[in-house]
Each structure stands twice: as structure tokens, then as C-alpha cells.
Amino acid sequence: EAQVTQNPRYLITVTGKKLTVTCSQNMNHEYMSWYRQDPGLGLRQIYYSMNVEVTDKGDVPEGYKVSRKEKRNFPLILESPSPNQTSLYFCASSPGQGASLSGGYTFGSGTRLTVV
Amino acid sequence: AQSVTQPDIHITVSEGASLELRCNYSYGATPYLFWYVQSPGQGLQLLLKYFSGDTLVQGIKGFEAEFKRSQSSFNLRKPSVHWSDAAEYFCAVGPNANAGKSTFGDGTTLTVKP
Numbered sequence: 670e671a672q673v674t675q676n677p678r679y680l681i682t683v684t685g686k687k688l689t690v691t692c693s694q695n696m697n698h699e700y701m702s703w704y705r706q707d708p709g710l711g712l713r714q715i716y717y718s719m720n721v722e723v724t725d726k727g728d729v730p731e732g733y734k735v736s737r738k739e740k741r742n743f744p745l746i747l748e749s750p751s752p753n754q755t756s757l758y759f760c761a762s763s764p765g766q767g768a769s770l771s772g773g774y775t776f777g778s779g780t781r782l783t784v785v
Numbered sequence: 786a787q788s789v790t791q792p793d794i795h796i797t798v799s800e801g802a803s804l805e806l807r808c809n810y811s812y813g814a815t816p817y818l819f820w821y822v823q824s825p826g827q828g829l830q831l832l833l834k835y836f837s838g839d840t841l842v843q844g845i846k847g848f849e850a851e852f853k854r855s856q857s858s859f860n861l862r863k864p865s866v867h868w869s870d871a872a873e874y875f876c877a878v879g880p881n882a883n884a885g886k887s888t889f890g891d892g893t894t895l896t897v898k899p
Binding site for chain 2: 761
């Protein structure tokens with residue numbers, strides 16, 4: 670089944686303890702992106718990657734890191750989480766560059782992160 | 786900078802009634818536009834997309850949307866709403882072939898009355 674898999678689904682952590690949220694897609698998509706969703710604010714883009722080893726900042730990159738060492742994986746790293754990073758996080762992927770990038774996103778099921 | 790505005794935070798319609806959700810965008814070039822639906826506690830699912838060609842596009846679940854460049858709008862419509870359509874709907878611009886950024890609206894929550 671074509672899908673984007675995020676882990677974990679739920680995570681409670683303490684301020685300052687480094688964590689990684691994994692994201693993997695099995696559709697050979699070149700484009701991947703991370704979003705956070707907060708009530709009343711819609712989805713805000715954190716980082717995106719248009720291809721392996723190519724990453725760029727979205728609208729809210731502060732406090733986050735990403736890497737894209739291989740096409741299928743795009744982990745989100747919080748080096749020193751803070752309570753304002755408590756949110757619902759979504760990973761998404763889209764096929765290729767060029768016109769095929771217009772295919773739209775396939776989203777993961779989300780990771781609900783709480784930082785206390 | 787690109788932006789998306791969904792003017793209606795919450796809409797309530799009766800089952801069987803028609804629906805229109807509004808979306809206005811700001812983008813410097815030809816926009817790639819999308820509508821997504823998020824059911825409670827779920828991820829997002831693509832409903833439909835526009836990037837060129839016919840300005841009236843058909844999507845899944847009986848939805849359609851019309852791109853109007855002169856009004857910078859991409860409104861979502863459905864002729865007859867079902868109770869299962871109750872969800873949150875997001876309009877988005879991008880990504881496209883040359884720009885990886887994408888921007889979502891704040892969403893419109895649809896409630897369906899029996």
C-alpha cells in the first residue's frame with residue numbers, strides 16, 4: 670500500500686531532551702515536507718526537501734532540523750524541545766519535480782507531540 | 786510572498802443542501818492550487834488540484850472547484866452534502882515545479898445538520 674509512515678504517533682517528552690520523529694514513504698517520491706498543525710493556525714510548513722541532500726526552510730523552521738540522506742526517509746529532529754513546540758506534526762510527500770510535482774501531497778497519519 | 790485566505794472559519798449546512806467553501810490566494814505566478822479534507826483525528830486527504838487547463842476541476846467524493854484568476858479564488862463546491870462530509874477543509878497553494886514552499890489556509894470546519 671502506498672503510504673507515508675510516521676513514528677511515533679504520540680510522544681510526551683521533557684524540555685531539552687533531543688528527539689527524532691521519523692518519516693518514510695514507499696512511493697519513490699522526490700519531494701517531502703514537514704508541517705505542524707495548531708488550532709486556528711492551519712498547517713505551517715517547517716522544512717521541505719525537493720530531492721536527496723536538498724533541504725530548505727519553510728515558514729517556521731526555528732528549533733527544528735531535518736536531513737534527507739536517502740529518498741524514502743525525511744526525519745524531523747528537535748535538538749532541544751520547548752513547550753511551544755507542542756503540536757500535531759505531519760509529514761507529506763509528493764511525486765517528482767516538473768509538472769508531476771503538481772500531484773498533491775500524500776500525508777502521514779500525524780505525530781502528536783507534547784513537551785512538558 | 787504567497788498566502789491563502791479561507792474567510793469562513795465555520796460553516797453549517799443541512800444534509801442534502803449545496804455547499805461552497807471559499808478560498809482566496811495570493812501568488813506571483815500561475816498557482817498550483819489544492820483542496821484537502823481532514824476528518825476528526827485523521828490525516829489530510831487530497832480532494833482535488835488545479836495547475837493548468839480547464840478552470841473547473843473535479844475531485845473525489847463529488848467535490849469540484851473553480852479557479853478564477855481575476856478574483857484570485859479557488860472555491861470548493863458540492864451540490865448535495867452528506868453527513869459524512871463533516872470535516873475540516875484546507876485550501877493550499879504550492880508546491881510547484883520551481884518552488885518547494887507551500888502555504889495552507891487556516892481551514893474551514895464544516896458541520897452537517899441532519
